[in-house]
Amino acid sequence: MHILPTIAATRAALSTLDGRIAFVPTMGNLHAGHLSLVEKARELADHVVVSIFVNPLQFGPHEDFAAYPRTLREDCAQLEQARTDFVFAPDSAEIYPHGTAATTTVQVPELSDILCGAARPGHFSGVATVVLRLFNIIQPHYAVFGEKDFQQVLVIRRMVKDLQVPVEIISMPTLREADGLAMSSRNQYLSPAERQCAPMLAQVLHKLKQGIEQDGERDLAALEAEAAQTLQAAGFATPDYVRVRDAETLGTPDPARPEWVVLAAARLGKARLIDNLRIHLPETFV
Numbered sequence: 229m230h231i232l233p234t235i236a237a238t239r240a241a242l243s244t245l246d247g248r249i250a251f252v253p254t255m256g257n258l259h260a261g262h263l264s265l266v267e268k269a270r271e272l273a274d275h276v277v278v279s280i281f282v283n284p285l286q287f288g289p290h291e292d293f294a295a296y297p298r299t300l301r302e303d304c305a306q307l308e309q310a311r312t313d314f315v316f317a318p319d320s321a322e323i324y325p326h327g328t329a330a331t332t333t334v335q336v337p338e339l340s341d342i343l344c345g346a347a348r349p350g351h352f353s354g355v356a357t358v359v360l361r362l363f364n365i366i367q368p369h370y371a372v373f374g375e376k377d378f379q380q381v382l383v384i385r386r387m388v389k390d391l392q393v394p395v396e397i398i399s400m401p402t403l404r405e406a407d408g409l410a411m412s413s414r415n416q417y418l419s420p421a422e423r424q425c426a427p428m429l430a431q432v433l434h435k436l437k438q439g440i441e442q443d444g445e446r447d448l449a450a451l452e453a454e455a456a457q458t459l460q461a462a463g464f465a466t467p468d469y470v471r472v473r474d475a476e477t478l479g480t481p482d483p484a485r486p487e488w489v490v491l492a493a494a495r496l497g498k499a500r501l502i503d504n505l506r507i508h509l510p511e512t513f514v
């Protein structure tokens with residue numbers, strides 16, 4: 229496995245390759261969820277490239293950029309085990325040579341302004357900007373993302389389509405701990421008591437999904453409000469959102485389009501947790 233700190237070294241190494249490249253962008257601090265993306269990349273292509281870069285542009289001024297766990301050595305050991313070929317691990321000056329304030333950015337309107345985008349202004353522009361930059365550096369045939377960041381995947385798909393980026397976006401299901409908590413690097417911010425409470429996020433989403441799919445519930449606003457109240461009663465702060473949306477557009481769900489998703493984001497102590505579940509509308513839902 230080659231660890232490449234610069235764009236020049238990465239381009240030089242990748243330009244000599246024959247065959248297809250699959251790419252997994254990460255911010256490091258890898259867990260089994262990331263490794264499942266690497267495994268998928270391995271299946272898809274001849275060469276696997278993983279990037280590790282904690283992207284300052286996608287963090288708000290009062291967010292956890294400084295505290296975000298940086299574990300390059302351990303990450304590289306795990307990636308080597310997972311048969312990664314190349315790790316691109318640049319520093320910030322390599323990606324943003326003029327600094328983050330003066331950099332060219334990518335905006336994906338509408339999709340970026342709702343849900344997590346409303347709670348974290350500028351976040352998805354930061355994500356789209358770095359991901360496009362990484363795509364231009366790596367020039368992969370495939371890029372693999374986790375569906376825990378459901379809105380992120382839609383933003384990236386839209387960017388790739390609008391800007392005609394020649395890469396196929398693959399998304400993979402969320403990996404969960406035994407108690408249902410979605411795996412996330414931010415779970416380590418939880419105290420032992422908060423960690424006990426955290427699976428409640430997945431539980432309220434399951435209940436809401438079941439209400440729609442199996443019990444024929446129709447009042448989505450009531451379901452969303454009940455889920456938010458349950459989270460607060462369990463110790464979460466007022467959720468940023470709990471919403472049922474169309475799974476393709478994140479717009480208001482329409483019974484004529486049966487693929488929905490329920491998404492939620494809420495703070496528990498220092499951690500902001502997000503999760504989502506797909507909902508397949510039964511044919512009887514009218």
Ligand code: PAF
Pocket residue numbers: 253254255281283286355358359377380
């Ligand atoms: O999902 C993440 O870890 C990040 O948002 C990404 C896609 C690596 C961009 O920094």
